[in-house]
Amino acid sequence: MNKQHFPQAPRINEDEGHRSSLRLIVQGRVQGVGFRPFVYRLAKELDLAGHVQNTPRGVEIEVHGQNADLERFQASLREKGPSLARITRIHAEGLAFDGRLQEFAIIRSEPGAEHSVLISPDIALCQACRREISDPSDRRFAYPFTNCTDCGPRLTITGNIPYDRRQTSMDCFPMCAACRFEYEDPLDRRFHAQPNACPDCGPHLWYAEANGHTLAHGPGALNSAARALLRGDILAVKGLGGFHLACAADDEAAISRLRQVKKRPHKPLAVMVPDLEAARGISRLRCEDEAWLQGTIQPIVLVAKRSGALPEILAPDTPLLGLMLPYTPLHVLLLDRYRQLAAGQRPPVLVMTSGNRAAEPLCLGNREALASLSGLADGFVLHNRDILVRCDDSVLRPRKHPGPPLVFRRARGLTPNPVFIARAGPPALGLGPEAKATLCFLKGSEAYVSQHIGDLTNVEAFAFYRELLAHFERLLRIRPHIVAADLHPDYMSTRLAAEYTDRPVVFVQHHLAHILAVLAENRSEEPALGIALDGTGLGEDGTLWGGELLLVDPGQGTSSRLAHLAPVGLPGGSKAIEEPWRMALSYLHAIGVDCFGEAEPAFASTPERSRLLVAQMLAGNCNCPSTTSCGRLFDAVSSLLGLCDVASYEGQAAVRLEAIQEMRESRPYPCPVEASRDPAVLDSLTLFEAAFRDSRQGVAPGTISRRFHLGLARGLAELALAFSRRTGLDRVALSGGVLQNETLAQELSLRLEQLGLTPLVHLELPPNDACISLGQALYARLQAS
Numbered sequence: 015m016n017k018q019h020f021p022q023a024p025r026i027n028e029d030e031g032h033r034s035s036l037r038l039i040v041q042g043r044v045q046g047v048g049f050r051p052f053v054y055r056l057a058k059e060l061d062l063a064g065h066v067q068n069t070p071r072g073v074e075i076e077v078h079g080q081n082a083d084l085e086r087f088q089a090s091l092r093e094k095g096p097s098l099a100r101i102t103r104i105h106a107e108g109l110a111f112d113g114r115l116q117e118f119a120i121i122r123s124e125p126g127a128e129h130s131v132l133i134s135p136d137i138a139l140c141q142a143c144r145r146e147i148s149d150p151s152d153r154r155f156a157y158p159f160t161n162c163t164d165c166g167p168r169l170t171i172t173g174n175i176p177y178d179r180r181q182t183s184m185d186c187f188p189m190c191a192a193c194r195f196e197y198e199d200p201l202d203r204r205f206h207a208q209p210n211a212c213p214d215c216g217p218h219l220w221y222a223e224a225n226g227h228t229l230a231h232g233p234g235a236l237n238s239a240a241r242a243l244l245r246g247d248i249l250a251v252k253g254l255g256g257f258h259l260a261c262a263a264d265d266e267a268a269i270s271r272l273r274q275v276k277k278r279p280h281k282p283l284a285v286m287v288p289d290l291e292a293a294r295g296i297s298r299l300r301c302e303d304e305a306w307l308q309g310t311i312q313p314i315v316l317v318a319k320r321s322g323a324l325p326e327i328l329a330p331d332t333p334l335l336g337l338m339l340p341y342t343p344l345h346v347l348l349l350d351r352y353r354q355l356a357a358g359q360r361p362p363v364l365v366m367t368s369g370n371r372a373a374e375p376l377c378l379g380n381r382e383a384l385a386s387l388s389g390l391a392d393g394f395v396l397h398n399r400d401i402l403v404r405c406d407d408s409v410l411r412p413r414k415h416p417g418p419p420l421v422f423r424r425a426r427g428l429t430p431n432p433v434f435i436a437r438a439g440p441p442a443l444g445l446g447p448e449a450k451a452t453l454c455f456l457k458g459s460e461a462y463v464s465q466h467i468g469d470l471t472n473v474e475a476f477a478f479y480r481e482l483l484a485h486f487e488r489l490l491r492i493r494p495h496i497v498a499a500d501l502h503p504d505y506m507s508t509r510l511a512a513e514y515t516d517r518p519v520v521f522v523q524h525h526l527a528h529i530l531a532v533l534a535e536n537r538s539e540e541p542a543l544g545i546a547l548d549g550t551g552l553g554e555d556g557t558l559w560g561g562e563l564l565l566v567d568p569g570q571g572t573s574s575r576l577a578h579l580a581p582v583g584l585p586g587g588s589k590a591i592e593e594p595w596r597m598a599l600s601y602l603h604a605i606g607v608d609c610f611g612e613a614e615p616a617f618a619s620t621p622e623r624s625r626l627l628v629a630q631m632l633a634g635n636c637n638c639p640s641t642t643s644c645g646r647l648f649d650a651v652s653s654l655l656g657l658c659d660v661a662s663y664e665g666q667a668a669v670r671l672e673a674i675q676e677m678r679e680s681r682p683y684p685c686p687v688e689a690s691r692d693p694a695v696l697d698s699l700t701l702f703e704a705a706f707r708d709s710r711q712g713v714a715p716g717t718i719s720r721r722f723h724l725g726l727a728r729g730l731a732e733l734a735l736a737f738s739r740r741t742g743l744d745r746v747a748l749s750g751g752v753l754q755n756e757t758l759a760q761e762l763s764l765r766l767e768q769l770g771l772t773p774l775v776h777l778e779l780p781p782n783d784a785c786i787s788l789g790q791a792l793y794a795r796l797q798a799s
């Protein structure tokens with residue numbers, strides 16, 4: 015339990031010197047996590063009378079009893095709460111002693127217009143429930159919707175607050191007598207477990223063909239599904255926050271087909287394994303990996319592949335594999351059945367990738383899935399517990415040292431946990447970026463960043479974005495006073511800002527938002543240096559930024575651009591983002607190499623006609639907007655080395671470049687700082703030129719890649735040092751999508767520390783654009799107050 019912001023114990027109104035009464039209001043994540051039952055048991059143990067109730071102000075407790083017991087009660091409240099509870103504040107006041115009450119009771123939730131309780135994220139299946147579903151004598155044996163107060167669905171089934179069964183999609187399942195008894199027994203593990211259910215009264219599972227025809231119900235459905243998977247079928251599986259597309263992870267033909275129908279030729283696919291032992295069979299796990307694979311969140315964890323264990327085509331570009339353990343009873347039962355039928359002949363591993371067509375958000379309802387996925391899936395595992403809120407699997411990579419993981423996608427198990435920021439202020443909304451969209455609401459000193467939404471240029475994703483906007487306002491009961499959007503006028507999120515005609519709207523430079531977000535997560539309120547290493551974001555001068563050193567004052571929301579990478583052309587604008595070979599040509603042009611003097615073998619896959627066209631564009635400076643993007647520099651080097659001419663997913667060129675590094679190499683390329691210019695320039699052209707010369711001389715790509723990574727990290731750190739001396743600031747906030755490159759992120763932090771500077775990294779949010787809604791909202795709040 016979190017133990018911050020606790021007030022001093024209040025003065026208690028005493029009666030005869032021994033007995034007193036006390037009212038406590040507990041705030042934080044205290045609903046739907048077994049908090050009231052915990053209070054009830056505690057009061058009973060200490061023989062206190064009174065009651066506990068969910069109210070719009072939080073959980074309210076009144077207790078009457080011996081002074082010593084009341085003190086013990088307060089201490090235990092702080093120290094022994096349920097594992098999922100997160101108390102942010104306890105307000106306590108003494109009352110006149112009331113000796114009439116003899117009993118302690120849990121009383122009905124009070125509906126209210128304002129609230130200060132948080133909905134919990136969805137929680138992975140707990141050990142006690144897991145034992146029940148594997149025990150043939152238990153009434154929940156093999157029941158896929160088993161849950162208790164310690165585990166189960168929360169956010170994804172909740173339509174409104176307060177969190178009560180009638181506000182969830184379990185409303186249409188009246189509890190049977192046995193479930194009701196558990197629900198009402200304060201000493202039961204399922205006391206007030208809102209989604210409580212059993213085979214007699216709860217949701218059920220069935221298996222359907224692609225045409226919607228039902229083949230089997232209940233346990234038979236899992237049997238049919240497992241058989242179909244072993245046969246090589248692709249299944250759509252309805253889970254917690256949406257659908258997965260699943261197939262056997264050792265079946266190359268099935269995986270290829272899945273890649274074809276999803277139009278996803280290379281992007282890594284995640285897998286699910288029944289347990290840690292199976293995970294160890296296909297990957298080399300570090301202890302931090304194992305810790306994240308288990309527990310209450312159970313995200314997709316990026317782990318080191320064991321080579322040869324599974325087909326290369328699962329994740330052809332990277333030595334890492336996205337791995338998760340079954341986090342719902344449904345997944346546990348499906349994996350168990352699959353393993354039984356595979357009978358040691360096949361590895362018990364399933365591909366589990368989000369069930370959607372390329373770029374669309376996760377499918378939600380049965381009919382929707384059947385309609386949208388029928389061309390993709392050969393069969394459907396369906397159930398009748400509605401998903402009210404979509405939520406993808408979270409994806410992260412634990413870091414070597416104790417510390418926060420590198421988060422790639424923040425969703426299931428993590429949202430809607432707030433980021434606790436340094437201070438309170440007026441309610442504000444950040445509308446986020448365009449790709450990797452999220453929203454952020456500031457309420458008091460809490461920042462609610464939505465789950466990953468997707469790319470807003472996709473119609474379905476934009477609809478989901480609007481839904482979440484309304485849903486979060488409803489759940490949080492707030493109306494933002496001010497709204498912030500990106501400076502880029504063409505982002506779908508920026509265009510939406512025009513709808514807020516009744517309140518102020520402000521526009522925030524993309525990389526300032528990045529740096530404000532990482533500072534906020536670190537509760538850092540003093541001016542700091544900020545390095546944003548990113549794709550492209552619109553700069554204040556109208557060019558495309560993305561490799562910037564900023565001076566940011568988070569107290570004022572102001573910034574100045576101290577330095578940037580050498581600007582180069584972006585031939586064809588957004589086309590150059592999809593086609594890294596264009597960036598290679600652009601950099602060659604910038605260092606004065608004639609692209610046609612000798613044919614560069616690296617561009618063999620690119621038609622000469624296209625190259626000629628791009629060379630003309632560069633020479634004539636036509637349709638070549640200027641950019642300082644660091645992401646595009648990685649693209650250029652990757653394509654120069656022949657690794658990726660056309661990217662099939664975002665970041666592919668950089669992923670391949672990172673993967674081929676020769677780790678024994680330790681010599682960095684030069685990347686000098688031109689400090690006399692204003693803004694200063696980090697000479698990324700010299701860096702590129704060194705890579706080019708080596709590649710001409712036949713140096714191995716792995717060596718070039720390593721020297722490039724080390725050179726860039728060193729150059730950036732030297733740049734920060736130069737400006738640390740000039741400004742007297744020694745903290746350097748790091749953000750931007752390029753920092754998903756583990757090598758650069760590690761080397762840069764390490765280098766900064768060696769130079770006596772303090773790197774600040776993201777603690778809970780991803781470094782990519784998913785974080786900027788937080789920076790925007792903070793900026794907006796500064797303008798409002």
Ligand code: ZN
Nearest residue numbers: 140143162165
């Ligand atoms: Zn449980």
Ligand code: ZN
Nearest residue numbers: 190193212215
């Ligand atoms: Zn029941």
Ligand code: FE
Nearest residue numbers: 548551751783
């Ligand atoms: Fe960005």
